Amino acid sequence: MSNPKHDKGEHYLTTPKAEPFLERLIFNNRAIILVLLTILTLFLGYNAAKIQPDASFERMIPLEHPYIVNMLEHRDDLENLGNFVRIAVESKDGDIFSPEYMETLKQITDEVFYLNGVDRSGLKSLWTSNVRWVEVTEQGFQGGTVIPDDYDGSRESLEQLRQNVLRSNEVGRLISDNFKSTIVYAPLYETDPETGEPLDYGTFSRQLEEKIREKYEAQNPNIDIHIVGFAKKVGDLIEGIGSIAWFAGITIVLTTLLLFWYSRSVSGTLVPVFTSIIAVFWQLGTLRLLGYGLDPYSVLVPFLVFAIGISHGVQIVNAMAVEAAKGFDAITAARLAFRALYIPGMLALISDAFGFLTLFFIEIDVIRDLAVAAGIGVAFVIITNLVLHVLIMSYIGISKGGVRHVQNHGEKQDRKWRLLSNFSHPSVAPISLLIAVIGLGLGLYYKQDLKVGDLDQGAPELRKDSRYNQDNAYIIDNYSTSADVMVVMVKTPVEQCTQYSVLRAMDSLQWELANTPGVQSTASLADVSKIVTKALNEGNWNWYAISRNQTIINASIRNAPSGLINTDCSLTPLLVFLEDHKAETLQTAVEVVEEFARENSNEEHTFLLAAGNAGVEAATNEVISKAKDMMLIFVYGVVSLLCFLTFRSIRAVLCIVIPLGLTSILCEAIMAVSGIGIKVATLPVIALGVGIGVDYGIYIYSKLEKYLLEGKTLQDAYFETLRSTGKAVVFTGVTLGIGVVTWIFSPIKFQADMGFLLFFMFLWNMIGAIWLLPALARFLLRPERMLEKARTAK
Incomplete structure (x- = not known):
C-alpha cells in the first residue's frame, strides 16, 4: 500500500x-x-x-434625531444640555453653616473653575455671583448674592448666610434639603476652547479625583465628596479599561490551555x-x-x-x-x-x-x-x-x-459521534423540533417584557455598589431636584417669549406633567411670574397666577434666573425633573409632551423636544427601539443571502438560519427576565452573537452537504460530519463561552452583561448547529434530489 x-x-x-x-x-x-x-x-x-482611549458626549448620542437636532440648534440658549458634573460637598458632622465648611467649598469652587473643559460662565456654587436671593419688601425688590458681600466667617455673617439661603430658590437644587451639603455645578465644553481638542474625559475624571476628592477629603476629614455627571461616568468606564486588560489575559490563558487539551x-x-x-x-x-x-x-x-x-x-x-x-x-x-x-x-x-x-x-x-x-x-x-x-x-x-x-482516540470518539448522529434520526428529529417550538413559544412570551433603555437608577454601565452609583444615590436621597432633567424648548418670535399666551400654555403643560407618573417637579418662566406676582401682592396666594396684564408679567420676570430666557426672548426652556431615567419614566413623560405639543403648538409658540440629559436618553432610546428590528432584518438578510449564494438552496439557508433565530429570541427573553434593557451597550451583542454564531452552522452544513452528495444517508452523512468537524465546533463553542463568562466578574456592569449574553449565545448557537440543524435537515433536505441535481450539473 x-x-x-x-x-x-x-x-x-x-x-x-x-x-x-x-x-x-x-x-x-x-x-x-x-x-x-x-x-x-x-x-x-x-x-x-x-492607540488611546477615546470618548465623546456627542458620539454617544443620536445626532440625527430631531430631539438632538433641536438641542444642538439651541445649545447657546440652554444651560441643561446634559454634559455637566455635579460635585456635592458634604459635611459629615454638622451642617454647611460653619467657617471650615465654607472655606473648603470656596477652595473647591476655585479649583473646579480652573479645570480644563469647564464652562466657567455657567459654573454655579454658593460662592459664584450667579447664585442669588431675591425678596419683596415694602420698598420693592431686594436681593444679592447668597454669600454676603461682607462675609468673614463670623457668627453674624454665617447667620446672614443662613437667611440668604432660606430666601433663595436653591434649597433642594444647589443646597441639600437637610443643609448638610451643597453642590458645585460645572457645565462642560465638548471641545476645549483654548486648544480646540476634544475634551479628554479620562484626564478630566482623574483631575476630579486627584484635585477635588482626594485632596479635600484628605485636608478635611469632616468632608465627603460626591461626583456625578456624564464626564465622571465615562471617566470611570475608561478607568475600568485597565481591568479589561486583565480579563483579556485570562481569556488568552484559558483559551490556550483548552486548545492544548483539545489538540x-x-x-x-x-x-x-x-x-x-x-x-x-x-x-x-x-x-x-x-x-x-x-x-x-x-x-x-x-x-x-x-x-x-x-x-x-x-x-x-x-x-x-x-x-x-x-x-x-x-x-x-x-x-x-x-x-x-x-x-x-x-x-x-x-x-x-x-x-x-x-x-x-x-x-x-x-x-x-x-x-x-x-x-x-x-x-x-x-x-x-x-x-x-x-x-x-x-x-x-x-x-x-x-x-x-x-x-x-478515533474509535472512542466514533461512539460518541454515532450517538449524537441520532439527532438526525427520523424518530428523534420530530422531538427536537417540538422542543424547539416550545422554546420559541417561551422566548416569545418572556421577550414581551424586554425594555429599551436603562432599567435602574444611576449609571447602569457600572455596578450598583460602584463609587459613582453610591454618589448618585446620595444626591437622589438628599436633593429634591433630580439630576435627570428633560428640557422642553418653547420657541416664539423674537421678543415674544413672555407673552401671556406663551406663559399660559407652559403653565398648562406643567400642570399635566405634575400629574404624570415619574415626574418629580417642573420649573419655567411661568413659575417665576406667578411667584413674583404673589410676592408683589403681600404674598397672597390668590395672586399666585399668571396675570393677563402684560405690564405685570414684564415686571414679574424682570429678574428671572439665567437659563430661563435667552437674549432675544425667542426661546424659553421648561425644565422637567424626573424621578429617574428609566425607560418607562422617559417614555411616559415624552408621550405627554408630544401630545401636548401636537395640540397646542401654533404661530405664537412651538413646543420642541428635548434637551437635558433625560432628553438625550429619550432620543437614544427611540433610535435604538426603531433600529433594533431593522438591524436584525439586515443581519439575517445578509447572512441568508450569503448562505444562499454559496449553497444555492433555500432549504440550506433555513437549516442554518432557523437555529440562529431561536437563539436571538431566547437571548432577548433572558435579557427581559434578567432585567437587562436594550441600550447602546447591549444592542450590538445581538448582532455580534448572530454574526459569530452563523459560523457553526456553515461549517456543519458544508460538510453535511458534501457527504450527502457522495450518496450517504442523512444519518451516515451527519455522523461523518461530526467526525470531521463536529469536535471542532463543540470545542469552539465551549471555549469561547468559557472565555467570555469570566467577564461577569468585571467592575464594569455592561461588560458583565455582555459576557453573560455572549456566553449564552456562543453556547446556544453551537447547540443549535449540533442538535437542531440535523433535525431540520431531516424535514427540509431531499438528499436524493440534491444528488440528482449535482449529477445533472456535472
Missing part, C-alpha cells in the same frame, strides 16, 4: 480542480507572503501600541493563538491610522476578534490533524486543510463582517465605531486565519503528540 506522502503529486493529478487558483497563489509564494505579512505586522503593531499539539495550540492576537494588532493599528480611538464600548471588540480567530483557527488545526494522521506531510496537510475550509471559512467570516457592519445603520456614532472596528477585525481574521495561520503550519506542521491523539 503506497504512502500518501509519496503519492502527493498523484493525488493532485487525479482530483478534479484539486488546486484552486487561490491555493496555488498562496502556497507557491509562501516565503514572500510571510515576509510581507511580517512587515505589515510590525507596522500595524507599532500603531496599535499608540495535544504545541504548534496546534500556539499558532492559532498567535495569529488571532496578530489579527487584534492589525485591527487596533488600522483603527489608529483611521483616526479612531477605543471608547468604553468598542474596547471589547478586540475580545471578539480574538474569539473569532480562535473559532476558525480550531477548524484549521482539526483539519490538519486529520490529514496528518493519514500520513501526509506538513505542507500537504496544510494545503488539504485550506482546500477543504477556505470556502466555508470565507463565507462564515464574510457573513460575520457584513453582520457587524449592519450596526452602521444605527444613527449613534459610538455604535457605528463599533461596527467599523468589528468589520475591520473580521476582515483581518480572513487573512490571519486562511493565509498566515495555514502558511505557518505548512512549515511547522502538527506535532507528533497531536497526530497520535487523533489516531488513538
Whole structure:
C-alpha cells in the first residue's frame, strides 16, 4: 500500500480542480507572503501600541434625531444640555453653616473653575455671583448674592448666610434639603476652547479625583465628596479599561490551555493563538491610522476578534490533524486543510463582517465605531486565519503528540459521534423540533417584557455598589431636584417669549406633567411670574397666577434666573425633573409632551423636544427601539443571502438560519427576565452573537452537504460530519463561552452583561448547529434530489 506522502503529486493529478487558483497563489509564494505579512505586522503593531482611549458626549448620542437636532440648534440658549458634573460637598458632622465648611467649598469652587473643559460662565456654587436671593419688601425688590458681600466667617455673617439661603430658590437644587451639603455645578465644553481638542474625559475624571476628592477629603476629614455627571461616568468606564486588560489575559490563558487539551499539539495550540492576537494588532493599528480611538464600548471588540480567530483557527488545526494522521506531510496537510475550509471559512467570516457592519445603520456614532472596528477585525481574521495561520503550519506542521491523539482516540470518539448522529434520526428529529417550538413559544412570551433603555437608577454601565452609583444615590436621597432633567424648548418670535399666551400654555403643560407618573417637579418662566406676582401682592396666594396684564408679567420676570430666557426672548426652556431615567419614566413623560405639543403648538409658540440629559436618553432610546428590528432584518438578510449564494438552496439557508433565530429570541427573553434593557451597550451583542454564531452552522452544513452528495444517508452523512468537524465546533463553542463568562466578574456592569449574553449565545448557537440543524435537515433536505441535481450539473 503506497504512502500518501509519496503519492502527493498523484493525488493532485487525479482530483478534479484539486488546486484552486487561490491555493496555488498562496502556497507557491509562501516565503514572500510571510515576509510581507511580517512587515505589515510590525507596522500595524507599532500603531496599535499608540492607540488611546477615546470618548465623546456627542458620539454617544443620536445626532440625527430631531430631539438632538433641536438641542444642538439651541445649545447657546440652554444651560441643561446634559454634559455637566455635579460635585456635592458634604459635611459629615454638622451642617454647611460653619467657617471650615465654607472655606473648603470656596477652595473647591476655585479649583473646579480652573479645570480644563469647564464652562466657567455657567459654573454655579454658593460662592459664584450667579447664585442669588431675591425678596419683596415694602420698598420693592431686594436681593444679592447668597454669600454676603461682607462675609468673614463670623457668627453674624454665617447667620446672614443662613437667611440668604432660606430666601433663595436653591434649597433642594444647589443646597441639600437637610443643609448638610451643597453642590458645585460645572457645565462642560465638548471641545476645549483654548486648544480646540476634544475634551479628554479620562484626564478630566482623574483631575476630579486627584484635585477635588482626594485632596479635600484628605485636608478635611469632616468632608465627603460626591461626583456625578456624564464626564465622571465615562471617566470611570475608561478607568475600568485597565481591568479589561486583565480579563483579556485570562481569556488568552484559558483559551490556550483548552486548545492544548483539545489538540495535544504545541504548534496546534500556539499558532492559532498567535495569529488571532496578530489579527487584534492589525485591527487596533488600522483603527489608529483611521483616526479612531477605543471608547468604553468598542474596547471589547478586540475580545471578539480574538474569539473569532480562535473559532476558525480550531477548524484549521482539526483539519490538519486529520490529514496528518493519514500520513501526509506538513505542507500537504496544510494545503488539504485550506482546500477543504477556505470556502466555508470565507463565507462564515464574510457573513460575520457584513453582520457587524449592519450596526452602521444605527444613527449613534459610538455604535457605528463599533461596527467599523468589528468589520475591520473580521476582515483581518480572513487573512490571519486562511493565509498566515495555514502558511505557518505548512512549515511547522502538527506535532507528533497531536497526530497520535487523533489516531488513538478515533474509535472512542466514533461512539460518541454515532450517538449524537441520532439527532438526525427520523424518530428523534420530530422531538427536537417540538422542543424547539416550545422554546420559541417561551422566548416569545418572556421577550414581551424586554425594555429599551436603562432599567435602574444611576449609571447602569457600572455596578450598583460602584463609587459613582453610591454618589448618585446620595444626591437622589438628599436633593429634591433630580439630576435627570428633560428640557422642553418653547420657541416664539423674537421678543415674544413672555407673552401671556406663551406663559399660559407652559403653565398648562406643567400642570399635566405634575400629574404624570415619574415626574418629580417642573420649573419655567411661568413659575417665576406667578411667584413674583404673589410676592408683589403681600404674598397672597390668590395672586399666585399668571396675570393677563402684560405690564405685570414684564415686571414679574424682570429678574428671572439665567437659563430661563435667552437674549432675544425667542426661546424659553421648561425644565422637567424626573424621578429617574428609566425607560418607562422617559417614555411616559415624552408621550405627554408630544401630545401636548401636537395640540397646542401654533404661530405664537412651538413646543420642541428635548434637551437635558433625560432628553438625550429619550432620543437614544427611540433610535435604538426603531433600529433594533431593522438591524436584525439586515443581519439575517445578509447572512441568508450569503448562505444562499454559496449553497444555492433555500432549504440550506433555513437549516442554518432557523437555529440562529431561536437563539436571538431566547437571548432577548433572558435579557427581559434578567432585567437587562436594550441600550447602546447591549444592542450590538445581538448582532455580534448572530454574526459569530452563523459560523457553526456553515461549517456543519458544508460538510453535511458534501457527504450527502457522495450518496450517504442523512444519518451516515451527519455522523461523518461530526467526525470531521463536529469536535471542532463543540470545542469552539465551549471555549469561547468559557472565555467570555469570566467577564461577569468585571467592575464594569455592561461588560458583565455582555459576557453573560455572549456566553449564552456562543453556547446556544453551537447547540443549535449540533442538535437542531440535523433535525431540520431531516424535514427540509431531499438528499436524493440534491444528488440528482449535482449529477445533472456535472
